[in-house]
Amino acid sequence: NAGVMQNPRHLVRRRGQEARLRCSPMKGHSHVYWYRQLPEEGLKFMVYLQKENIIDESGMPKERFSAEFPKEGPSILRIQQVVRGDSAAYFCASSPLAGTGLGKGYGYTFGSGTRLTVV
Amino acid sequence: GENVEQHPSTLSVQEGDSAVIKCTYSDSASNYFPWYKQELGKGPQLIIDIRSNVGEKKDQRIAVTLNKTAKHFSLHITETQPEDSAVYFCAAQPQNSGGSNYKLTFGKGTLLTVNP
Numbered sequence: 001n002a003g004v005m006q007n008p009r010h011l012v013r014r015r016g017q018e019a020r021l022r023c024s025p026m027k028g029h030s031h032v033y034w035y036r037q038l039p040e041e042g043l044k045f046m047v048y049l050q051k052e053n054i055i056d057e058s059g060m061p062k063e064r065f066s067a068e069f070p071k072e073g074p075s076i077l078r079i080q081q082v083v084r085g086d087s088a089a090y091f092c093a094s095s096p097l098a099g100t101g102l103g104k105g106y107g108y109t110f111g112s113g114t115r116l117t118v119v
Numbered sequence: 120g121e122n123v124e125q126h127p128s129t130l131s132v133q134e135g136d137s138a139v140i141k142c143t144y145s146d147s148a149s150n151y152f153p154w155y156k157q158e159l160g161k162g163p164q165l166i167i168d169i170r171s172n173v174g175e176k177k178d179q180r181i182a183v184t185l186n187k188t189a190k191h192f193s194l195h196i197t198e199t200q201p202e203d204s205a206v207y208f209c210a211a212q213p214q215n216s217g218g219s220n221y222k223l224t225f226g227k228g229t230l231l232t233v234n235p
Binding site: 035 | 164227
């Protein structure tokens with residue numbers, strides 16, 4: 001039973017290019033969460049999606065960032081016209097039910113992240 | 120919104136010693152407090168969690184204590200081993216029905232180094 005799979009592990013983009021980050025949740029998980037980790041910072045919530053629906057995008061920057069979780073395929077976090085400040089580690093987590101608080105083995109499972117570097 | 124402060128930012132101990140990491144939170148509605156361990160190049164992994172109706176929880180060498188009045192919770196690792204070296208994050212979350220019981224607010228992390 002594979003965990004949460006994120007790819008690519010590392011992504012380098014020039015300023016102005018688009019970055020597409022992919023997340024395949026654990027089997028049986030239909031809830032996906034994206035978090036961003038800036039250098040020497042904790043993780044910051046970005047967006048919560050269920051299949052084909054955005055539930056909460058309150059942590060997403062208003063411009064250039066978008067997320068989707070289609071009926072088929074992985075969840076995608078898209079960053080258009082990247083800037084140096086977008087350089088960070090982006091983590092995806094999934095859960096079988098909405099939310100966490102269910103202890104080890106349940107609730108959130110994080111992927112290994114995508115390290116985005118904008119040059 | 121919630122704000123979580125975590126101290127210290129770095130902690131170095133000798134193998135076999137204990138390590139304590141402390142966090143405070145601001146939102147009295149938060150009642151779920153997980154701790155994550157993040158090894159280099161990996162995602163955070165849940166190691167222990169506690170709900171606000173419990174004051175202490177143990178799992179082998181790891182324990183977490185919660186003081187809801189003071190809005191303070193701590194991670195205790197006893198008999199530390201070199202493989203405990205990692206970044207540890209505390210987090211807080213409200214667990215209200217109908218509320219955002221999925222959004223974690225993280226501390227900035229503690230880099231724990233266990234010296235052999």
